[in-house]
Amino acid sequence: MQSENKPIIEVKNVSKFFDDKTALDNVNLSIRKGEFVTILGPSGCGKTTLLRLIAGFQTASEGTILINGKEITQTPPHKRPVNTVFQKYALFPHLNVYDNIAFGLKLKKMPKAEMTRKVMAALKMVGMTDYEYRDVNSLSGGQQQRVAIARAIVNEPEVLLLDEPLAALDLKMRKDMQMELKEMHKTLGITFVYVTHDQEEALTLSDTIVVMSEGKIQQTGTPTDIYNEPVNSFVADFIGESNILNGIMKKDRLVSFCGKDFECVDEGFGENVPVDVVIRPEDLYIFPASDKTKAQLRGVVQSCIFKGVHYEMVVLCDGYEFTVQDYHAFEAGKEVGLIVKPFDIHIMKKERICNAFEGRMKDETHVEFLGCEFECMHADMSDRSKDWEHVTVNVDFDKIELLDNAEDGILTGEVKFILYKGNHYHLTVLSDWDENVFVDTNDVWDDGDRVGISIRPEDIRVTFK
Numbered sequence: 001m002q003s004e005n006k007p008i009i010e011v012k013n014v015s016k017f018f019d020d021k022t023a024l025d026n027v028n029l030s031i032r033k034g035e036f037v038t039i040l041g042p043s044g045c046g047k048t049t050l051l052r053l054i055a056g057f058q059t060a061s062e063g064t065i066l067i068n069g070k071e072i073t074q075t076p077p078h079k080r081p082v083n084t085v086f087q088k089y090a091l092f093p094h095l096n097v098y099d100n101i102a103f104g105l106k107l108k109k110m111p112k113a114e115m116t117r118k119v120m121a122a123l124k125m126v127g128m129t130d131y132e133y134r135d136v137n138s139l140s141g142g143q144q145q146r147v148a149i150a151r152a153i154v155n156e157p158e159v160l161l162l163d164e165p166l167a168a169l170d171l172k173m174r175k176d177m178q179m180e181l182k183e184m185h186k187t188l189g190i191t192f193v194y195v196t197h198d199q200e201e202a203l204t205l206s207d208t209i210v211v212m213s214e215g216k217i218q219q220t221g222t223p224t225d226i227y228n229e230p231v232n233s234f235v236a237d238f239i240g241e242s243n244i245l246n247g248i249m250k251k252d253r254l255v256s257f258c259g260k261d262f263e264c265v266d267e268g269f270g271e272n273v274p275v276d277v278v279i280r281p282e283d284l285y286i287f288p289a290s291d292k293t294k295a296q297l298r299g300v301v302q303s304c305i306f307k308g309v310h311y312e313m314v315v316l317c318d319g320y321e322f323t324v325q326d327y328h329a330f331e332a333g334k335e336v337g338l339i340v341k342p343f344d345i346h347i348m349k350k351e352r353i354c355n356a357f358e359g360r361m362k363d364e365t366h367v368e369f370l371g372c373e374f375e376c377m378h379a380d381m382s383d384r385s386k387d388w389e390h391v392t393v394n395v396d397f398d399k400i401e402l403l404d405n406a407e408d409g410i411l412t413g414e415v416k417f418i419l420y421k422g423n424h425y426h427l428t429v430l431s432d433w434d435e436n437v438f439v440d441t442n443d444v445w446d447d448g449d450r451v452g453i454s455i456r457p458e459d460i461r462v463t464f465k
Ligand SMILES: Nc1ncnc2c1ncn2[C@@H]1O[C@H](COP(=O)(O)OP(=O)(O)OP(=O)(O)O)[C@@H](O)[C@H]1O
Pocket: 018, 021, 022, 023, 041, 042, 043, 044, 045, 046, 047, 048, 049, 050, 197
């Protein structure tokens, strides 16, 4: 389906707050007519909220939403040219398939013959011809979801909003339905806005993927763009498996990681600048160490599992683990060489190189930040020209201590996101003060773990604005 260039939905500077929780933070998005757009992100990132604002089930706290160039921020759902399919089928259990689909048309008092024609056409579209008199309770999950889709498209909306419509189905059914949805999108020619946390589903279905995290859009682009050119390590990690390592951009087209220099194609980062290096597992060429080919990295295979089409191996090279995919198996214990081509090394600007918090000095040895008072190294506060009420507190990622027993910390938080960087984990911990604390550690934590957070006085660096 070729999308026309005209935007059908425009989301402008939209934020949504629930009390002091920010579900959407200044979101801007333009969706073209006929496009299949997928909003992708981890649980709690705000995707459903964004869809509900477009549907009209909730209103934006700030910003505007336009459909067909008309502001509809305050328009009720039934007056918008959109229909929604939810994860839970939400069919009326006491009505049969026909009556479920015809429900909206009956409300509009549509003549019977026209209504029957439309319901039958919708049933045909979802591959359920001959099911019109079936009791919906006798249908499988997949069939119920087809009926729910038929009920949405029978109203001929300009936009179909789909909120994880396949999440409750088993894998086989999900794959079949994905193909059917893509066909339906082609045939109907209308705009689909699809919400999912499943990256494979997003890559398979979409013309455009919108990657979200923590209420913000991280990247918008075609599946190939997002896969090949992720803008940051979050997107790289979320879209498919990646090797993500700390590196130093030595100069244009030369990056160092894993203790070695590699040619790459990126320019303009400056000299000796810390960067994130991303290499897809399928872009690492693996061969026996005995080969004559000159290896860039040498290592030992730690594990090898069959993934259906290819093998996935973890190779340990100089203390760094690399995930490698290949059609040939290299068994655990085997010595191997690795090569990566310059254009397969993706360089990403680091969003930050240490934690930075706003704080204020309480006295010469105490500073307040993250909602708590921390002991710090002695500061001479006799200089009255300095603003002791507004200081910046820097703490290196590896100087934040996480504790199993949340009560043992100065403050507490929850592990939100874990990035493996080859030889350590980079964690995002959301403190109970609702600020992110970034932590480098070798300890293994899980998403959702409650942790105590502690920082030693000598690791707290206070600077003045
Ligand atoms: N009605 C509400 N009241 C309070 N907080 C809410 C409400 N709805 C959503 N939130 C919060 O807003 C944030 C975003 O929620 P949202 O449901 O949009 O996320 P999501 O990405 O769709 O996640 P999931 O995939 O788990 O549904 C979450 O932190 C959630 O707890």
